[in-house]
Amino acid sequence: MRKQRSGFYFVVCLLLVGSLQEAAGQATMSRDDQLEGYRDRVDYVVDHFAYRFDSTDVSRGGYIDIMAKLERGIHMDWIESRLDTLMSSVRGDMFWMYPFVQVQYEGRHSLSPEYRQRMRDLWRTYMPYRGDTENHWAMYYSALYLVTQMYPDEPGSTWYNGKSSQENFDEAEDYLKSWIELTTTIGQGEYDSPGYLNFYVIPMAQLYAYAEDPAMKQRAHMMLDYLLADFAVESLNGVHTGASSRIYPRPLMERWRENSSNLAWLLFGNNPFQARSGAFILALSGYEPPEILHHIATDRSQPYIHKELKRTRHRIRNSDVKNHPVYKYTYMREQYALGSSQGGLLQPIQQHTWELQWAIDDPTEGYNMFFTTHPYSDPKEGTMYFAAIWDMVTELIARSKTEYDSWDKWTGGSDYEQVMQVEDVVVALYNIEKGTRFEHISAFFSRNLKSIEEDPSGWVFAQGGDAYLAYYPIADYEWMDEEDGSKRMFSPHLKNGGVLQVGTEEQDGSFDTFKAAVLGLAISTSTDPVPMVEFETLRGHSIKATYGATPIVDDYEVDYDSWPLYGGPFLNADKGSQELTMTYGKLQRKLDFKTLTITDTVIE
Numbered sequence: 001m002r003k004q005r006s007g008f009y010f011v012v013c014l015l016l017v018g019s020l021q022e023a024a025g026q027a028t029m030s031r032d033d034q035l036e037g038y039r040d041r042v043d044y045v046v047d048h049f050a051y052r053f054d055s056t057d058v059s060r061g062g063y064i065d066i067m068a069k070l071e072r073g074i075h076m077d078w079i080e081s082r083l084d085t086l087m088s089s090v091r092g093d094m095f096w097m098y099p100f101v102q103v104q105y106e107g108r109h110s111l112s113p114e115y116r117q118r119m120r121d122l123w124r125t126y127m128p129y130r131g132d133t134e135n136h137w138a139m140y141y142s143a144l145y146l147v148t149q150m151y152p153d154e155p156g157s158t159w160y161n162g163k164s165s166q167e168n169f170d171e172a173e174d175y176l177k178s179w180i181e182l183t184t185t186i187g188q189g190e191y192d193s194p195g196y197l198n199f200y201v202i203p204m205a206q207l208y209a210y211a212e213d214p215a216m217k218q219r220a221h222m223m224l225d226y227l228l229a230d231f232a233v234e235s236l237n238g239v240h241t242g243a244s245s246r247i248y249p250r251p252l253m254e255r256w257r258e259n260s261s262n263l264a265w266l267l268f269g270n271n272p273f274q275a276r277s278g279a280f281i282l283a284l285s286g287y288e289p290p291e292i293l294h295h296i297a298t299d300r301s302q303p304y305i306h307k308e309l310k311r312t313r314h315r316i317r318n319s320d321v322k323n324h325p326v327y328k329y330t331y332m333r334e335q336y337a338l339g340s341s342q343g344g345l346l347q348p349i350q351q352h353t354w355e356l357q358w359a360i361d362d363p364t365e366g367y368n369m370f371f372t373t374h375p376y377s378d379p380k381e382g383t384m385y386f387a388a389i390w391d392m393v394t395e396l397i398a399r400s401k402t403e404y405d406s407w408d409k410w411t412g413g414s415d416y417e418q419v420m421q422v423e424d425v426v427v428a429l430y431n432i433e434k435g436t437r438f439e440h441i442s443a444f445f446s447r448n449l450k451s452i453e454e455d456p457s458g459w460v461f462a463q464g465g466d467a468y469l470a471y472y473p474i475a476d477y478e479w480m481d482e483e484d485g486s487k488r489m490f491s492p493h494l495k496n497g498g499v500l501q502v503g504t505e506e507q508d509g510s511f512d513t514f515k516a517a518v519l520g521l522a523i524s525t526s527t528d529p530v531p532m533v534e535f536e537t538l539r540g541h542s543i544k545a546t547y548g549a550t551p552i553v554d555d556y557e558v559d560y561d562s563w564p565l566y567g568g569p570f571l572n573a574d575k576g577s578q579e580l581t582m583t584y585g586k587l588q589r590k591l592d593f594k595t596l597t598i599t600d601t602v603i604e
Contacts, residue, residue, distance in 0.1 A: 031291045034289075034294050041283070044273070046283060047072070048068075050069050050072045052065065053078075055078045062099070063103050067102055067103055067281075070103070070107050080112075083118075083119075087118060087119070093136075093140075096126075097144070098139045098143050098206065099277070100122070103119070104119055105210050108150070123160060128140065133190060134190040135200060137179070138199065141176050141179075142176065142206055143206070148165045148168045148172065149212060153165055153166070177219070183226075184226065184573075184577075188200075189323065190313065191326065192230070192240065192244045194244060194251060195246065195258050195259050196245075196259075197240075197259060197278075198263070199278070201227060201263060204224045208220035208221050208224060222596070225580075225589070228263070229582055230308075233297075233568065234332070235297055236357060238261055239271065240255055240260045240261070241332075241355070242337060242355065242357075243326075243339050243341035243352060245347035245350070249403055249411055252411060253446075254366030254367070262276040266279040266282060268297045270298060271363060272363065290600070291587065292583075292587045292588075293582070296584055301334065303333040304570070306330045307563060307568060308567075309326070309563050309564060309575055311326060312346050314385075318383060327341060329421045331421070335506070336465070338426060339355060340419050341353055341419065342419055342420070343413065343414070345413050348397075349404055353419055354372075354428065355370065356502060359467075368464060368465060369446060369464075370445065371444055373441065373442055374430050375412065376416070376436075377404060379393050382394055407438050407440075417429070418431075420558065422553050424502040425535070425537045426500045427535070428498055429533070434494060439494055440492040440496075441491050442489060445462065446486050457519055459519065460472070466505065468502065468508060470502075470515070470518040471498055471501075472498055474533065475491050475497070476491065496531060497533065497547075499535055503538060521537070521538065523536070542554050542555065570582060578593040586603045587600075
């Protein structure tokens with residue numbers, strides 16, 4: 001149990017908005033200041049959940065609130081009353097398992113034997129569903145690992161699935177080790193999800209806090225570093241950027257609402273506080289972010305290119321491979337982040353293939369991005385990743401993800417999409433098959449753009465924050481007004497696409513100067529027989545992108561075969577290596593999952 005450092009932080013306003021420090025200032029923050037700020041935020045979030053419901057009000061409060069009160073050693077009568085209510089109606093599967101097992105650990109010395117036994121017996125009478133996603137299995141098996149560690153040597157008759165403690169423990173351990181190995185060799189399948197990052201951090205934080213096996217505890221520690229570094233390097237002011245495997249419609253536009261932004265609040269203090277379980281459970285774990293992680297997350301003083309290799313979710317049909325590689329590319333500047341994947345069906349339903357996201361002073365303003373999409377809806381996608389039959393799968397998906405079968409959705413990948421990126425340029429091409437459910441593409445023009453100017457040349461110019469945008473659609477379009485005040489560039493053509501060139505005042509002078517420079521660039525497009533773009537970028541690169549062919553940059557094909565697991569100034573790892581090297585200035589931190597070692601070095 002982590003001891004409270006000092007008084008009650010509930011009224012410390014700076015912890016709510018102290019999150020909005022300048023990134024450059026944060027990057028130069030001393031280690032002592034980093035740790036002091038982090039520990040203050042740990043106390044704040046624990047106090048928030050411990051005191052948010054009055055001890056006389058037993059009608060509200062969940063397992064998270066119980067954990068916090070147990071951590072603070074307060075309100076035991078309230079805790080028992082809420083446990084009575086919550087344990088009378090058990091539901092939630094793995095989303096029940098992870099908070100419930102943590103209450104068991106938090107209360108193992110303070111809850112009465114009666115309550116501990118009642119909690120133990122629920123693992124016999126309630127059968128949680130294992131789920132069908134990567135995050136489901138991470139939560140399921142980490143909770144199963146911990147509860148069978150707490151109750152070893154018990155027969156199958158005492159467990160919901162009829163397996164003994166040892167059998168359940170071994171199964172959980174085997175899965176967790178194999179998942180860590182898979183992730184550190186060919187990447188995550190549910191990669192870079194601003195919402196679902198939470199549900200990988202939670203199980204790793206719990207294993208780090210409670211695993212008795214030193215090797216498993218070390219794996220969890222290293223995976224926390226790994227997952228959080230993966231987020232940090234592609235974040236801008238504490239907000240996830242770029243291509244994502246899974247994102248929901250509202251947080252797509254208002255990224256600060258996502259769970260990862262609350263993790264950034266806790267870890268780095270650069271986002272507003274939100275009451276979320278992931279940051280709270282990480283706060284309880286005893287984990288403290290290494291100094292190098294703070295710098296990687298907050299220093300955007302120099303632009304950089306960052307590459308990552310991920311994988312698709314496991315494919316069960318309609319594919320020659322189980323896991324197709326996902327090639328991610330991010331160009332990061334202080335003013336914006338431009339990030340992409342290569343397109344295609346990389347993750348079912350909620351894929352976000354590419355975006356430009358510009359920095360804003362107030363993250364709660366949101367709507368600070370530009371991207372294009374084809375609203376793909378087809379049984380091929382559903383049956384590729386799910387066990388449902390062809391005729392029913394789309395309906396089944398749309399029952400829970402209601403936007404999936406909508407012409408105007410902004411989320412989702414497409415089987416007819418191909419994207420490439422070079423620094424501050426993205427080319428997105430679409431070769432849509434006739435008869436496809438939706439035969440159009442859309443470009444999102446945010447309500448927060450300062451201006452939208454259509455030039456007779458075909459270029460459309462706009463300003464978002466301190467970023468200049470120049471977008472060249474290769475097919476005719478019309479404008480539609482969105483309910484949120486944004487505009488949709490709607491293009492009802494099968495052979496389609498566009499080019500985005502981004503600039504800044506720092507690089508390109510005034511907006512007028514930027515526009516003039518773009519108008520002077522050589523660009524050639526065609527849609528027959530397939531979409532094609534040839535373009536000379538503002539930075540002097542020559543691009544040739546043809547749908548169905550490997551892109552050519554400066555006369556060379558893009559070398560996807562040599563794509564690194566991580567590649568950039570801050571994170572580096574080779575495919576298959578089970579290693580990750582973090583670098584910032586003279587600081588270096590190496591994670592070696594083969595030997596389960598963390599090595600910190602100061603480079604002279």
